[in-house]
Amino acid sequence: MESIFKDKKEPLLFIRNIIVKTLLLFIFFNLIFTALFPIEALGKISLYNRIFPGRTRLPYGEIPEKSYNLGIFNIEAMFTSHIISAGHKPSDEYRVILIGDSATWGFLLEPDQTLDANLNQEMLINSDGRRVKVYNLGYPVMSLTKDLLILSYAVKYDPDLIIWLFTLESFPLDKQLFPPIIQNNPQKVKTLIEEFNLNINLNKDLFSPPSFWERTIVGSRRNIADLIRLQTYGIMWAATGIDQYIPQEYTKRMEDLPDDKSFHDITPPTLSPSDLALDILEAGVVMAKNTPIIFINEPMFISQGENSDIRYNFYYPRWAYDDYRKFLEQEMLLNNWNYLDAWDSISGEEFTNSAVHLSPNGSQEFAQLIKKAIQELWKGKPEY
Amino acid sequence: MILVTLAGITSIILLIGITRYINTLCCITASRPPAIQHIFILFSLGLLFASSPVILPQKSFWAPFAILFFFILFIFQKSPILAQNSSVFLRTLTGQSPELALPIDLTWLGFSYLSFRLIHVLRDFQMGKLPTYTLAEFVTYALFFPTFTAGPIDRSQRFMEDLSKKQYDNDQQTIEKKDNLIAGTQRIIIGIFKKFVLADTLALFALNEQNASQVSSSFWMWILLLGYAFRIFLDFSSYTDIAIGIGRLMDFRLPENFNRPYFKKNLTEFWNSWHITLAQWLRAYYFFPITRSLRMKAKNMPVWSIIVIGQLSTMAFIGLWHGITWNFLIWGIWHGLGLFIHNRWQDWTKTKTIFINQTNIQKQLFAFSSWLLTFGFVTLGWVWFALPDFELSNRVIHILFQIK
Numbered sequence: 001m002e003s004i005f006k007d008k009k010e011p012l013l014f015i016r017n018i019i020v021k022t023l024l025l026f027i028f029f030n031l032i033f034t035a036l037f038p039i040e041a042l043g044k045i046s047l048y049n050r051i052f053p054g055r056t057r058l059p060y061g062e063i064p065e066k067s068y069n070l071g072i073f074n075i076e077a078m079f080t081s082h083i084i085s086a087g088h089k090p091s092d093e094y095r096v097i098l099i100g101d102s103a104t105w106g107f108l109l110e111p112d113q114t115l116d117a118n119l120n121q122e123m124l125i126n127s128d129g130r131r132v133k134v135y136n137l138g139y140p141v142m143s144l145t146k147d148l149l150i151l152s153y154a155v156k157y158d159p160d161l162i163i164w165l166f167t168l169e170s171f172p173l174d175k176q177l178f179p180p181i182i183q184n185n186p187q188k189v190k191t192l193i194e195e196f197n198l199n200i201n202l203n204k205d206l207f208s209p210p211s212f213w214e215r216t217i218v219g220s221r222r223n224i225a226d227l228i229r230l231q232t233y234g235i236m237w238a239a240t241g242i243d244q245y246i247p248q249e250y251t252k253r254m255e256d257l258p259d260d261k262s263f264h265d266i267t268p269p270t271l272s273p274s275d276l277a278l279d280i281l282e283a284g285v286v287m288a289k290n291t292p293i294i295f296i297n298e299p300m301f302i303s304q305g306e307n308s309d310i311r312y313n314f315y316y317p318r319w320a321y322d323d324y325r326k327f328l329e330q331e332m333l334l335n336n337w338n339y340l341d342a343w344d345s346i347s348g349e350e351f352t353n354s355a356v357h358l359s360p361n362g363s364q365e366f367a368q369l370i371k372k373a374i375q376e377l378w379k380g381k382p383e384y
Numbered sequence: 385m386i387l388v389t390l391a392g393i394t395s396i397i398l399l400i401g402i403t404r405y406i407n408t409l410c411c412i413t414a415s416r417p418p419a420i421q422h423i424f425i426l427f428s429l430g431l432l433f434a435s436s437p438v439i440l441p442q443k444s445f446w447a448p449f450a451i452l453f454f455f456i457l458f459i460f461q462k463s464p465i466l467a468q469n470s471s472v473f474l475r476t477l478t479g480q481s482p483e484l485a486l487p488i489d490l491t492w493l494g495f496s497y498l499s500f501r502l503i504h505v506l507r508d509f510q511m512g513k514l515p516t517y518t519l520a521e522f523v524t525y526a527l528f529f530p531t532f533t534a535g536p537i538d539r540s541q542r543f544m545e546d547l548s549k550k551q552y553d554n555d556q557q558t559i560e561k562k563d564n565l566i567a568g569t570q571r572i573i574i575g576i577f578k579k580f581v582l583a584d585t586l587a588l589f590a591l592n593e594q595n596a597s598q599v600s601s602s603f604w605m606w607i608l609l610l611g612y613a614f615r616i617f618l619d620f621s622s623y624t625d626i627a628i629g630i631g632r633l634m635d636f637r638l639p640e641n642f643n644r645p646y647f648k649k650n651l652t653e654f655w656n657s658w659h660i661t662l663a664q665w666l667r668a669y670y671f672f673p674i675t676r677s678l679r680m681k682a683k684n685m686p687v688w689s690i691i692v693i694g695q696l697s698t699m700a701f702i703g704l705w706h707g708i709t710w711n712f713l714i715w716g717i718w719h720g721l722g723l724f725i726h727n728r729w730q731d732w733t734k735t736k737t738i739f740i741n742q743t744n745i746q747k748q749l750f751a752f753s754s755w756l757l758t759f760g761f762v763t764l765g766w767v768w769f770a771l772p773d774f775e776l777s778n779r780v781i782h783i784l785f786q787i788k
């Protein structure tokens with residue numbers, strides 16, 4: 001065999017040079033990356049809305065290989081993959097955005113069965129002749145802070161109406177920083193807390209800025225891999241229109257309930273307004289500026305089974321939920337906010353695997369209620 | 385020496401077997417390891433067969449039985465129905481629930497490649513082409529770890545040349561050793577990149593059983609199919625890269641398995657550059673013997689019919705080697721027919737002046753068309769390879785060509 005080296009010392013020099021150059025390049029690129037920390041900027045680079053159609057709901061998927069979708073924490077990338085990022089807002093569009101949890105996102109619903117799809121099928125035209133286009137910006141975790149974080153991005157897309165859907169489970173203070181999407185965007189959450197003076201403890205380790213190592217390419221490898229996977233799954237989204245794995249069979253929402261009156265760490269028998277993150281709703285109103293908001297207390301499953309005299313469903317003891325509705329109504333009246341309390345508006349048969357997830361029929365029925373709420377708002381006299 | 389080697393291998397397998405009795409370790413293998421007594425019996429039998437040409441060099445009587453043994457074992461491993469039933473039988477025999485039986489229970493990592501190596505040794509021994517090896521040399525060849533799971537299928541005679549190289553004792557050999565270190569490392573890095581970056585990314589959308597039933601657009605179906613074509617090449621060739629790279633680190637020059645197969649301009653060239661060592665193995669131990677035998681025994685048989693029988697059966701064998709299913713068989717026949725048609729075409733065009741006196745542009749156009757046709761043919765063939773059943777493949781073909 002002909003060697004590429006002339007004498008026996010040459011290979012050693014060659015190996016040494018390779019190692020040194022590799023190390024230098026590795027350190028150089030990591031330092032550059034650390035200094036720029038371009039994860040957000042990278043999230044803006046997207047094939048969606050260019051080569052692939054934009055997604056109709058924000059990326060989220062528990063079984064990526066089956067749902068062709070995945071949960072990522074780069075909010076820029078989430079939005080750039082969404083159909084709301086497809087070019088400028090057309091002049092004849094009345095843009096409505098839906099903010100909320102998994103019920104809004106459409107858990108166990110196909111893309112054409114979600115609230116936004118049902119509302120878009122109505123082909124509503126507002127009073128100045130613009131066609132209503134509804135965008136689903138729900139994200140499957142329950143936390144008002146998460147909703148506010150999503151809203152802070154959504155307002156950049158010039159909505160004409162914001163519909164904010166929630167349930168009591170999004171309100172407890174211990175839920176606010178719980179979602180992974182919050183924990184992976186601490187600086188943005190911190191800014192929101194400071195800007196709106198929210199009642200959330202800032203002295204948590206969570207809010208310390210990312211360390212040097214976390215800012216390197218090595219430390220950001222998961223985020224970078226997720227960005228690549230999100231783009232790659234765009235092919236399957238375009239090819240199939242599937243963005244969620246919906247099993248043929250699933251465990252239905254609980255009918256018989258435990259003999260348990262507890263609700264988070266709050267002591268029964270009464271709830272206090274200070275137990276709930278009501279201030280986040282106000283922050284949302286301030287953030288929305290002149291854009292109207294309709295707040296909606298989501299429909300929920302009301303059990304008729306065992307212990308249904310003390311609990312409405314798996315999530316809520318009756319005392320906590322009744323107090324919550326009372327406080328919410330007071331808050332809405334006090335601030336003159338548009339409010340629809342749809343808590344018992346859908347029959348129990350229309351709930352799927354949880355007390356807040358609707359069936360396709362339930363979603364359609366609920367969309368009719370929302371449609372009515374939008375039309376009432378246009379009339380100027382919301383009477384829900 | 386023989387006893388030490390035997391004891392060493394038996395100890396390793398027994399140690400793995402023992403993990404079935406240790407809750408915290410059980411089970412480091414994909415399925416529960418068999419009981420010690422079963423390991424011992426099977427291992428003794430297997431080793432007896434495998435090493436019969438070495439232990440009993442004069443007893444060529446055993447070789448056909450050993451080949452038959454591996455062939456039957458191969459059929460049981462590759463046929464999902466037989467593997468399932470065998471598993472049910474073995475589980476019942478050992479007092480386990482037959483409901484737990486799965487075809488994968490019989491799967492044995494690296495079995496296919498090991499049997500190719502062993503059959504090659506047995507066959508060469510039968511033909512008197514095999515030099516004498518020590519048991520240590522033979523076991524090293526048969527179980528050489530870089531190639532154990534995914535090839536390439538090295539010939540023992542070539543392997544022994546590397547194995548018997550003298551220890552490095554001069555400067556040139558020191559340089560060669562360092563050359564190997566660099567080239568081997570480079571090859572391993574390339575292999576890892578191809579596998580974990582490229583192939584695994586393509587796997588997210590490459591054609592598979594799940595997405596084949598979900599896509600109804602011709603354009604996207606082609607994208608999925610192309611994704612599969614590149615994925616399987618990158619995935620498989622990456623294993624070869626890593627195996628060759630590790631071999632180089634140990635100063636072994638393992639044979640290449642791929643040589644830019646998707647750039648080839650006809651199917652014969654493709655099969656000379658795709659899984660080269662398997663194709664060579666089959667040519668040496670199946671295609672040439674069968675065509676030679678047909679020529680000798682059926683002298684009136686036209687040449688073309690000998691070629692078609694040889695090529696179809698060889699390719700059907702390659703298909704069934706991946707698993708005994710209808711789809712793999714169709715894939716093999718697809719390629720067998722393709723090779724035959726190319727063979728006839730080549731024969732026919734040899735004398736046609738239109739193909740001889742071509743201008744440069746004509747040559748380039750012809751070359752491009754040949755490449756496109758070959759690539760399209762191979763890619764389309766993957767439909768049967770990638771999917772588990774005929775109906776699904778049929779659906780994909782209908783969508784690809786928008787047949788209603």
